[in-house]
Amino acid sequence: MDFTAEISSGVAPSWRHRHLLGVEDLTGEEITLVLDLAEALQKATDAGRTKLSLLKGRTIANLFFENSTRTRNSFSLAAKRLGADTVEFSSSGSSVSKGETFIDTAKTIEAMGVDAVVVRHATPGTPHLLSRHLEGSIVNAGDGPHEHPTQGLLDLCTIRQQRGSLKGLTVALVGDIAHSRTARSNIWGLLKLGAKPIVCGPATLVSKRWEQLGVEVAHSLDAILPRCDVLNLLRIQFERQSTRPFPSVHEYALLYAMTNERMLRSKQDILIMAPGPINRGVELTPEVADGPHSVILKQVTNGIAIRMAVLWLLLGQKENGL
Amino acid sequence: MKSRITLNEQSSDNHWLIENVRWIDPKAGTDRVGRLHIVDGAIGGMDTLDGDLPKNINCYDGTGLIGGPGWIDLATELGEPGREEDETLETGLKSALAGGFTSVVSSANTLPAIDTPASVQFIQQKAARTALAKVHVLGCVSKGRGGEELAEIGSLVEAGVVALSDAPSPIDSNALLKRALEYCSMFDKVILDHPEVTSLSYRGVMHEDMTQLILGLAPMPAESEDLATSRDIRLVEATGGRLHLLGISTAGSVELCRRAKSREEPLTVGISIANLHCIDEQLRSFDSNCKINPPMRSQIHVDACREGLADGTIDIISTGHRPCSLEKKMQELDAAPFGMVGLETAVGQIVTHVIQPGLLNWIGVFQKMSSRPASLLKIPGGSLAKGQPADLVLINPIERWTVDAPRMMTKAYNTPLHGTDLSGRAIATFVNGFLKFQST
Numbered sequence: 079m080d081f082t083a084e085i086s087s088g089v090a091p092s093w094r095h096r097h098l099l100g101v102e103d104l105t106g107e108e109i110t111l112v113l114d115l116a117e118a119l120q121k122a123t124d125a126g127r128t129k130l131s132l133l134k135g136r137t138i139a140n141l142f143f144e145n146s147t148r149t150r151n152s153f154s155l156a157a158k159r160l161g162a163d164t165v166e167f168s169s170s171g172s173s174v175s176k177g178e179t180f181i182d183t184a185k186t187i188e189a190m191g192v193d194a195v196v197v198r199h200a201t202p203g204t205p206h207l208l209s210r211h212l213e214g215s216i217v218n219a220g221d222g223p224h225e226h227p228t229q230g231l232l233d234l235c236t237i238r239q240q241r242g243s244l245k246g247l248t249v250a251l252v253g254d255i256a257h258s259r260t261a262r263s264n265i266w267g268l269l270k271l272g273a274k275p276i277v278c279g280p281a282t283l284v285s286k287r288w289e290q291l292g293v294e295v296a297h298s299l300d301a302i303l304p305r306c307d308v309l310n311l312l313r314i315q316f317e318r319q320s321t322r323p324f325p326s327v328h329e330y331a332l333l334y335a336m337t338n339e340r341m342l343r344s345k346q347d348i349l350i351m352a353p354g355p356i357n358r359g360v361e362l363t364p365e366v367a368d369g370p371h372s373v374i375l376k377q378v379t380n381g382i383a384i385r386m387a388v389l390w391l392l393l394g395q396k397e398n399g400l
Numbered sequence: 401m402k403s404r405i406t407l408n409e410q411s412s413d414n415h416w417l418i419e420n421v422r423w424i425d426p427k428a429g430t431d432r433v434g435r436l437h438i439v440d441g442a443i444g445g446m447d448t449l450d451g452d453l454p455k456n457i458n459c460y461d462g463t464g465l466i467g468g469p470g471w472i473d474l475a476t477e478l479g480e481p482g483r484e485e486d487e488t489l490e491t492g493l494k495s496a497l498a499g500g501f502t503s504v505v506s507s508a509n510t511l512p513a514i515d516t517p518a519s520v521q522f523i524q525q526k527a528a529r530t531a532l533a534k535v536h537v538l539g540c541v542s543k544g545r546g547g548e549e550l551a552e553i554g555s556l557v558e559a560g561v562v563a564l565s566d567a568p569s570p571i572d573s574n575a576l577l578k579r580a581l582e583y584c585s586m587f588d589k590v591i592l593d594h595p596e597v598t599s600l601s602y603r604g605v606m607h608e609d610m611t612q613l614i615l616g617l618a619p620m621p622a623e624s625e626d627l628a629t630s631r632d633i634r635l636v637e638a639t640g641g642r643l644h645l646l647g648i649s650t651a652g653s654v655e656l657c658r659r660a661k662s663r664e665e666p667l668t669v670g671i672s673i674a675n676l677h678c679i680d681e682q683l684r685s686f687d688s689n690c691k692i693n694p695p696m697r698s699q700i701h702v703d704a705c706r707e708g709l710a711d712g713t714i715d716i717i718s719t720g721h722r723p724c725s726l727e728k729k730m731q732e733l734d735a736a737p738f739g740m741v742g743l744e745t746a747v748g749q750i751v752t753h754v755i756q757p758g759l760l761n762w763i764g765v766f767q768k769m770s771s772r773p774a775s776l777l778k779i780p781g782g783s784l785a786k787g788q789p790a791d792l793v794l795i796n797p798i799e800r801w802t803v804d805a806p807r808m809m810t811k812a813y814n815t816p817l818h819g820t821d822l823s824g825r826a827i828a829t830f831v832n833g834f835l836k837f838q839s840t
Contacts, residue, residue: 199732200734287610
């Protein structure tokens with residue numbers, strides 16, 4: 079059986095989404111499906127089939143209204159490795175300043191004949207808005223502090239790869255939870271796969287309300303450190319904060335930066351993750367970022383596989399008549 | 401269906417006998433079926449004997465309808481001057497009539513803002529030329545609604561403004577509000593304030609709570625409103641000035657107002673209809689029509705507001721009519737302006753969310769929609785007494801209908817209620833005895 083048929087028969091029937099707007103919308107089974115498919119695709123590309131033809135003839139637009147290098151390149155590579163063509167659109171500044179509404183911009187790009195639009199925007203809900211106005215599939219590549227589903231999925235993928243399963247693992251998301259889309263996508267995924275998420279950071283950035291979802295809330299990293307199987311160190315989103323939520327970067331690092339000293343008080347097999355871009359010396363020290371527990375670069379590699387899986391699930395199905 | 405109207409060719413257009421209506425007179429506190437006649441645009445009386453009626457008169461059979469003094473809306477945005485892409489006086493006033501409103505109090509947030517006698521006269525004259533609903537004009541509290549120095553309030557009063565307001569902006573400066581309350585007391589004019597401390601709701605899009613936490617939209621915390629309400633009450637107390645809180649939406653505000661009223665402070669309290677039934681979870685749709693200010697709060701706040709309405713803490717309900725053109729609302733949520741239209745859905749919202757759940761009876765509703773706004777602004781209306789201008793609304797309280805936003809009279813039709821079912825609709829609206837609107 080060739081690879082296309084192999085994965086098509088296995089996974090396609092249980093996928094029912096036209097868009098990927100958030101991890102919140104997925105069931106635990108669907109998340110597992112994406113992770114399984116990502117692993118299969120990774121094996122396929124590792125085995126020398128670096129360029130597959132699963133999405134040959136399809137065009138995917140990257141519509142980025144916010145700066146991004148890694149996510150955009152990751153989506154581009156994912157599309158190319160599936161044989162799809164890509165068109166790149168980026169815009170700094172809002173659509174308003176350009177004198178064109180955001181939806182018009184998106185419609186224009188779609189009119190060029192694209193099958194899916196990967197969109198990043200500073201405002202929550204923008205991909206949802208697009209999904210109501212465009213015909214094609216929408217992939218949310220980050221909508222303000224709301225969700226960044228492929229990042230969440232690749233984080234889950236990385237943990238599962240290292241540990242076999244997420245069930246029962248204690249995973250701390252550390253840092254600017256209030257402004258982090260990665261945190262939100264991770265929280266949904268971790269809850270659905272049976273892990274125990276903790277959100278940890280200054281009280282100005284970590285709301286007590288998270289407890290209502292069954293998430294543990296902590297403000298002292300040192301207090302939770304010995305219990306954590308995974309630390310996901312989120313970037314401080316200076317650009318999204320209207321008033322400074324902590325006195326200084328120095329004080330933040332003192333309380334929350336992952337250092338060699340803190341590593342000594344952690345579990346021996348702790349995993350250190352960061353969605354990047356990382357602020358070395360703020361969220362973690364270079365020794366930790368580059369140390370043996372760090373899986374930061376594995377996250378990047380897995381990101382491509384996850385995005386391939388997502389694009390194929392959204393677009394490959396039409397070919398199969400689904 | 402048989403026509404309700406029998407025209408008499410000899411009759412003036414503003415002579416009417418309206419029969420078989422359940423009449424609500426909020427001022428007299430009466431609720432009874434009867435007939436009311438209109439002579440020369442004024443209310444002639446109730447249940448007048450046939451012999452005492454004018455010989456030639458048009459008849460309106462209002463069987464099954466509820467009638468009462470026309471509704472009066474506070475701080476309605478009518479678009480002119482300067483925001484004609486959102487609304488014009490003509491479309492706004494047609495919308496008002498279709499919603500059962502015989503008077504609207506035009507908001508001062510036009511471009512330019514209403515801070516000179518000339519701008520007041522512009523609205524008065526242009527509104528009069530439309531010959532639709534009546535318009536009463538709000539003037540600015542501060543020059544250009546800038547929130548810094550007092551507008552020429554004396555001149556504005558001379559030109560005919562009925563009250564002063566910087567709404568939808570709050571008066572952020574404590575000193576300015578204190579001064580304005582003192583200054584306006586010379587003219588016995590009320591200030592309509594939108595309670596919000598903007599440093600706490602800066603760039604906010606929605607109510608701060610669980611839904612906001614999940615969606616990651618910028619927060620508008622309840623305490624932003626609570627603090628402003630508390631400050632407003634304290635300054636009313638200190639100055640003895642007259643203040644109306646235009647739209648409260650939090651449990652904290654309701655409680656603060658309840659306590660202030662028990663001390664008999666000269667304070668009146670208003671609410672937008674949406675804040676009586678819309679909740680923050682509706683933002684899960686990311687529909688920019690749900691972006692309003694005061695924001696849709698969580699259920700606990702909505703419940704507190706409903707309680708405040710029922711127990712009399714809240715005096716006046718307004719529509720919060722804030723038209724925003726489609727192109728503005730098509731923007732992403734951060735950029736889209738606040739606002740929803742409300743005139744044409746008001747009766748339906750009130751019947752569905754206030755009358756049917758038993759929050760208020762019809763006398764209570766007509767008080768909040770008609771007699772209280774009239775007495776707040778000291779304008780005619782809100783009563784069925786003989787000699788009052790015949791500004792009347794007839795309502796079918798049981799008609800079920802589905803909101804079809806693009807078909808509304810208002811120019812912009814930004815409403816989160818599109819596609820929802822409501823009970824109750826305005827059937828006919830009379831202004832000065834002229835039948836200005838009838839439902840088709």
